[in-house]
Amino acid sequence: MPSTNFDIIVIGAGHAGLEAALAGARMGLEVGLFTFDKTKVAQMSCNPAIGGVAKGQLAREVDALGGAMGLIIDRAMIHFRMLNRSKGPAVQSPRAQADRAHYAKFAGEVVEATPGLTLIEGEVAHLELDKDPTAESGYRVVGIGLKDGREFGCRAAILTTGTFLKGLMHEGERKSVGGRVGDQSSEHLSDSIARIGLRMGRLKTGTPPRLHRETIHWDELEIQESEPLTYKFSYWQSEGYSPLIKEGLPCHITYTTDKTHEVIANNFHRSPLFSGEIQGVGPRYCPSIEDKVKRFSDKPRHQIFLEPDGLDVVEVYPNGVSTSLPAEVQIAFLRTVPGLEEVEMVRPGYAVEYDYVDPTQLLPTLSIKSTPNLFLAGQINGTSGYEEAAGQGLIAGVNAALWLQGRDPFILGRDEAYIGVLVDDLVTRGATEPYRMFTSRAEYRLLLRQDNADLRLTPRAAEIGLVGRIHGDRLKGLLGEIDGETQRLHSTRISPSKRVREKVESVSRGEFKKPSSLSEVLERSGINYAHLQEIELEARRNGDEALPTQTLVHPRVAEQVEISVKYRGYLDRQIRQIHEQKRLESQAIPINLDYLTLEGMRNEARQKLSLVRPLTLGQASRVEGVSPADIAVLMAFVKRFERNGAHPSQASGNDLKQ
Ligand SMILES: Cc1cc2nc3c(=O)[nH]c(=O)nc-3n(C[C@H](O)[C@H](O)[C@H](O)COP(=O)(O)OP(=O)(O)OC[C@H]3O[C@@H](n4cnc5c(N)ncnc54)[C@H](O)[C@@H]3O)c2cc1C
Numbered sequence: 001m002p003s004t005n006f007d008i009i010v011i012g013a014g015h016a017g018l019e020a021a022l023a024g025a026r027m028g029l030e031v032g033l034f035t036f037d038k039t040k041v042a043q044m045s046c047n048p049a050i051g052g053v054a055k056g057q058l059a060r061e062v063d064a065l066g067g068a069m070g071l072i073i074d075r076a077m078i079h080f081r082m083l084n085r086s087k088g089p090a091v092q093s094p095r096a097q098a099d100r101a102h103y104a105k106f107a108g109e110v111v112e113a114t115p116g117l118t119l120i121e122g123e124v125a126h127l128e129l130d131k132d133p134t135a136e137s138g139y140r141v142v143g144i145g146l147k148d149g150r151e152f153g154c155r156a157a158i159l160t161t162g163t164f165l166k167g168l169m170h171e172g173e174r175k176s177v178g179g180r181v182g183d184q185s186s187e188h189l190s191d192s193i194a195r196i197g198l199r200m201g202r203l204k205t206g207t208p209p210r211l212h213r214e215t216i217h218w219d220e221l222e223i224q225e226s227e228p229l230t231y232k233f234s235y236w237q238s239e240g241y242s243p244l245i246k247e248g249l250p251c252h253i254t255y256t257t258d259k260t261h262e263v264i265a266n267n268f269h270r271s272p273l274f275s276g277e278i279q280g281v282g283p284r285y286c287p288s289i290e291d292k293v294k295r296f297s298d299k300p301r302h303q304i305f306l307e308p309d310g311l312d313v314v315e316v317y318p319n320g321v322s323t324s325l326p327a328e329v330q331i332a333f334l335r336t337v338p339g340l341e342e343v344e345m346v347r348p349g350y351a352v353e354y355d356y357v358d359p360t361q362l363l364p365t366l367s368i369k370s371t372p373n374l375f376l377a378g379q380i381n382g383t384s385g386y387e388e389a390a391g392q393g394l395i396a397g398v399n400a401a402l403w404l405q406g407r408d409p410f411i412l413g414r415d416e417a418y419i420g421v422l423v424d425d426l427v428t429r430g431a432t433e434p435y436r437m438f439t440s441r442a443e444y445r446l447l448l449r450q451d452n453a454d455l456r457l458t459p460r461a462a463e464i465g466l467v468g469r470i471h472g473d474r475l476k477g478l479l480g481e482i483d484g485e486t487q488r489l490h491s492t493r494i495s496p497s498k499r500v501r502e503k504v505e506s507v508s509r510g511e512f513k514k515p516s517s518l519s520e521v522l523e524r525s526g527i528n529y530a531h532l533q534e535i536e537l538e539a540r541r542n543g544d545e546a547l548p549t550q551t552l553v554h555p556r557v558a559e560q561v562e563i564s565v566k567y568r569g570y571l572d573r574q575i576r577q578i579h580e581q582k583r584l585e586s587q588a589i590p591i592n593l594d595y596l597t598l599e600g601m602r603n604e605a606r607q608k609l610s611l612v613r614p615l616t617l618g619q620a621s622r623v624e625g626v627s628p629a630d631i632a633v634l635m636a637f638v639k640r641f642e643r644n645g646a647h648p649s650q651a652s653g654n655d656l657k658q
Helices: 015-026 055-064 069-076 100-112 189-196 258-266 289-295 327-334 386-404 418-429 450-464 469-491 498-507 518-523 529-541 555-566 568-585 603-612 617-621 628-644 653-657
Strands: 008-011 031-035 049-051 077-083 093-098 117-121 124-131 139-146 151-153 156-159 168-171 174-177 200-207 210-212 222-224 251-255 303-308 315-319 345-347 350-357 371-376
Touching: 008 015, 008 139, 008 386, 015 031, 015 100, 015 117, 015 156, 015 386, 049 055, 049 069, 049 386, 055 069, 055 093, 055 386, 055 418, 055 450, 069 077, 069 093, 069 100, 069 386, 077 303, 093 100, 100 117, 124 189, 139 156, 139 371, 156 386, 189 200, 189 350, 258 289, 258 327, 327 345, 371 386, 386 418, 418 617, 450 469, 450 555, 469 518, 469 555, 498 529, 518 529, 518 555, 529 555, 555 568, 568 617, 603 617, 603 628, 617 628
Parallel strands: 008 031, 008 156, 031 117, 156 371
Antiparallel strands: 049 093, 077 093, 124 139, 139 151, 168 174, 168 350, 200 350, 210 315, 210 345, 222 251, 251 303, 303 315
16 A cells, blocks of 8 residues: 555656656645655766757756756856857857756755655655556556555656666676666666556667866866856746856866877777677767767867866866776876876766667657556656756656646647757657757747747746746736837837938948838847947937837847847748648647558558657658658548548548548
């Protein structure tokens, strides 16, 4: 008999588990969060950094939806940079280095302060399954059993076990069981998952050695200073909090040499990656150093960032040299790198292999199609990265709550959020190698910027109770102000009087000769919103009294108006593309459609669609191996099916023949 019953049980308190549990509790449900070690909530297994290209956008979206990641990194950051600052706003991404220990400490404090959330330490050994004839798998989850014999009941469960399912670590020829160094592995849970009949696979990821700070020749290295620690990942939760330190710590840069590559190449045979010991597929975009040396043999050197692992620790994180070579080879190649001639390792790098679940078996709510009260989020779905895990955790948590409350699911579109792109990619295309987010994965990335994440998402989150209504209303107010100011700029015209012309031409290229709207002036290259205010002032001084009174706008209004005016052409084009895509997205496909009986469709497409079982024509069009011609067949079927007024659950390709 279970000792306690929860509404939702979350297994794993990593980045996905934390956000899933918080979302469930914020939606008013009783949540039990289970983990191996209470002191390691949201532990950063690898690089202690949040954000980066596309990941910064994800972190901002998690915050906009009420998640904790933004607040925690704002408190724990010790180094900050806005990446791609010189490029357009669509690809600018914040990245902060954290003090690893404080990050986990602050995450623990968030859990403690959340009503309805209970953190419990222990190894979950199995899922308690009951027969359920209404579920396709024949089962539903009713609780969990811990290795120490304790039992807990639940109405829904969320699995967020990261790299721990049958985790096996490799360091050269040495193998040890564990999900990450210093932690055990989860050996039994995979069997429960297999009982439900889910397809599983094996992936791998790796981490670099940690170096001893006092054994590095810092003077010889290039410095990369931190920007001021004033950026906030959380625009609303971090009020009243400040980072651990006033000024950011610097990072340093060095490079591998010919000698480094020679040492590594001489030891390829000792790498479990090449000897066949590692079977799991690793991330192609984030290869280990031995992989880089082998695959890019023409490249004379590879960059290494030496990043602080924390404030009061000796560990330094050498970003770029993840490896699973034997420890003695690691130290040998490191000492061929300028600045590291006498370096000592605090601990060697390693690779870890683990079980994951093919995510095409999930709905966009992240619940399992065949077992609706079981949800999966994070690395278990084939992703890699803290931000990817957090985004999924939030979606799983809120949808588990909505499902229990009998309410509509919360699904974000590809046009609404990077999180929407992430979930859609996973459930539609699956993951055959660890999936991480890139800006190039988002077709509407100009709309999905880090600077407008809360404007895009918080009002929606407030509607379902994921964030407080007051906060949602504040954002709606801001949206109204942005709209109002944009309209004002479109409708207000100024004349090119002498002083106005001089002012405009002093900050932008080309002559200014015709009366123009303020938005046309702002569109000119070189002119920003602050210039525009000065130009307006000049126009008023010169007797353009017809100008409506200029009001002081919030800096965020100015920022958003400037972007929307300057990029209007591109933004309008993306909005038109979204409308086009929406037509396909609104065409539902019967969920139980028997694709194998669809005539006129290629076999590959039939099989892929049978596996994924997309919900809409839009989703079907993104399934790998499905061509536009296959979609035309499917579209014809859906139209005919709708005309016949048949019940969706009865659908089969034979309906086409009627
Ligand atoms: C060696 C290594 C290298 C990595 N390298 C990178 C990298 O270079 N870049 C990158 O972006 N990401 C990297 N990652 C991945 C990053 O750490 C993960 O993507 C991220 O932490 C995933 O979050 P998660 O919540 O899914 O899982 P995790 O953060 O791994 O959390 C899993 C949680 O589940 C708990 N758990 C597991 N099984 C059980 C059980 N049976 N009972 C109770 N609790 C359980 C664990 O205690 C833990 O709290 C690396 C990870 C590792 C281990």
